[in-house]
Amino acid sequence: MSVYYEIRKINAREILDSRGNPTVEAEVTVHNPNDDRLYTGIAAVPSGASTGQFEAVELRDGEKRFHGMGVQQAVKNIRERIAPVLVGKNALKQSALDRIMVELDGTENKGNLGANATLAVSIACAKAAANALQLPLYRYLGGISAKRMPVPMMNILNGGAHAGNSIDFQEFMIMPVGACCFREALRMGTEVYHSLRKVLKEKGLSTAVGDEGGFAPDADSVEEVLELLVEAVNRAGYECGRDISFALDVAASEWKPEKKEGMMESEHKITGQVQYHLPKSGRDYSSDELIDMYKNMVSKYPIISIEDPLDEEDWKGWEKITKELGDCVQLVGDDLFVTNTERLAKGIANRCGSSILIKMNQIGTLSETIDAIQLAHKWSYTAVASHRSGETEDATIADLAVALNCGQIKTGAPCRSERVAKYNQLLRIEEELGAEANYDGRSAVKLHKKE
Numbered sequence: 475m476s477v478y479y480e481i482r483k484i485n486a487r488e489i490l491d492s493r494g495n496p497t498v499e500a501e502v503t504v505h506n507p508n509d510d511r512l513y514t515g516i517a518a519v520p521s522g523a524s525t526g527q528f529e530a531v532e533l534r535d536g537e538k539r540f541h542g543m544g545v546q547q548a549v550k551n552i553r554e555r556i557a558p559v560l561v562g563k564n565a566l567k568q569s570a571l572d573r574i575m576v577e578l579d580g581t582e583n584k585g586n587l588g589a590n591a592t593l594a595v596s597i598a599c600a601k602a603a604a605n606a607l608q609l610p611l612y613r614y615l616g617g618i619s620a621k622r623m624p625v626p627m628m629n630i631l632n633g634g635a636h637a638g639n640s641i642d643f644q645e646f647m648i649m650p651v652g653a654c655c656f657r658e659a660l661r662m663g664t665e666v667y668h669s670l671r672k673v674l675k676e677k678g679l680s681t682a683v684g685d686e687g688g689f690a691p692d693a694d695s696v697e698e699v700l701e702l703l704v705e706a707v708n709r710a711g712y713e714c715g716r717d718i719s720f721a722l723d724v725a726a727s728e729w730k731p732e733k734k735e736g737m738m739e740s741e742h743k744i745t746g747q748v749q750y751h752l753p754k755s756g757r758d759y760s761s762d763e764l765i766d767m768y769k770n771m772v773s774k775y776p777i778i779s780i781e782d783p784l785d786e787e788d789w790k791g792w793e794k795i796t797k798e799l800g801d802c803v804q805l806v807g808d809d810l811f812v813t814n815t816e817r818l819a820k821g822i823a824n825r826c827g828s829s830i831l832i833k834m835n836q837i838g839t840l841s842e843t844i845d846a847i848q849l850a851h852k853w854s855y856t857a858v859a860s861h862r863s864g865e866t867e868d869a870t871i872a873d874l875a876v877a878l879n880c881g882q883i884k885t886g887a888p889c890r891s892e893r894v895a896k897y898n899q900l901l902r903i904e905e906e907l908g909a910e911a912n913y914d915g916r917s918a919v920k921l922h923k924k925e
Contacts, residue, residue: 479565479606480505486552488545491521491864492892496545500552500594504565504602515601519590519835521864528812530838533588548591556595565603572596572839589838596839597870612903616877623656623904623913624875624883625649627721628663630670631699632684634725640692642752645723646699651915652717656904660897664888670706685863687887700775715776723781727809748788761791772803778919781806792826804829804919813837813846822853829856847878856920860884865892872899881918
């Protein structure tokens with residue numbers, strides 16, 4: 475006979491995220507038949523600023539309150555539509571619970587219930603079940619194989635949609651690949667972050683921070699920013715490429731020219747390439763010109779990962795950049811794949827990219843998120859667990875990264891409590907794992923020709 479941990483209650487509320495915008499929090503209560511006690515799981519959903527057009531729908535009210543950003547309808551959907559069909563179900567049947575919500579929604583993009591509603595309930599169910607079983611979430615989700623600590627992709631300088639400065643690239647990140655363990659990786663990254671603050675201050679540049687905690691100074695070029703990172707690494711006493719490597723989030727899907735219906739497609743037919751306009755610098759590039767720019771950067775700086783170097787629909791460009799740079803740089807699809815197994819399968823078939831960024835709210839349930847990670851690993855793609863620019867103190871992605879042995883995590887700078895909450899959770903997990911914990915910075919990014 476299977477064990478039955480009954481869902482007794484599901485509630486939801488509107489809370490605030492790190493940008494002061496409303497988001498959804500769900501609370502699920504489960505009955506443990508062994509001790510006749512009730513256990514609760516609480517989950518809050520993040521929100522992105524730079525979003526791909528193929529992401530699941532984040533349901534917003536569009537009314538006057540909160541300038542249209544309210545989520546009362548999503549909360550109502552949880553209370554009045556999701557709760558009635560899930561209360562009484564077995565909390566241990568995560569896939570079945572998620573499937574019920576997917577079928578109840580009835581759309582391909584969660585446009586009916588809202589991915590912010592379904593995901594909040596999905597994670598809260600898992601947390602409640604884990605609490606009832608008295609297991610940490612990473613162990614509940616990953617079992618005995620959950621022991622790989624992720625290498626942090628620490629965003630220490632912001633641009634693009636995440637900062638009001640002159641830099642078109644969205645994130646400049648450091649990866650402590652030479653660390654022996656996660657706690658040392660966090661220390662190394664934090665020391666470089668504080669060194670960068672000193673460098674910026676000495677140069678008379680702004681030390682204000684962006685949405686994800688990275689500094690947001692103005693700069694004349696991407697190369698100038700990379701030189702600042704090199705100086706910060708050296709100032710902290712580390713060696714670029716050996717101790718600390720760089721990662722970029724370009725967010726090129728934000729670089730579309732002022733487009734009319736079908737513009738990208740028509741340009742592709744005429745030129746064979748997608749055209750890009752960088753809004754802050756005012757420069758224009760073709761796909762080939764962007765690829766040449768990345769190749770030049772990779773030859774000069776210890777860059778081992780580039781996220782969204784091209785547009786989410788520039789499939790031919792992605793094929794080319796993967797062929798030309800895929801052996802020496804991890805090419806991460808965020809807007810390209812949107813944590814969606816169908817788009818990831820297309821990328822695998824067309825040899826586009828080598829990694830998928832994992833954002834749970836892009837797809838809307840925990841089960842579908844896990845499916846995307848497992849498909850990536852099956853085809854030797856890496857998977858990077860990721861936060862969003864509008865975050866909460868919910869640290870689920872830290873547990874997810876360890877549970878599914880992702881090996882990499884993006885959760886911002888060591889600044890702002892909603893980012894640090896994830897790092898602190900990983901410190902707790904590593905301590906709990908003890909000698910079982912495995913951190914290998916050099917193998918996390920699978921490169922063939924470049925260390």
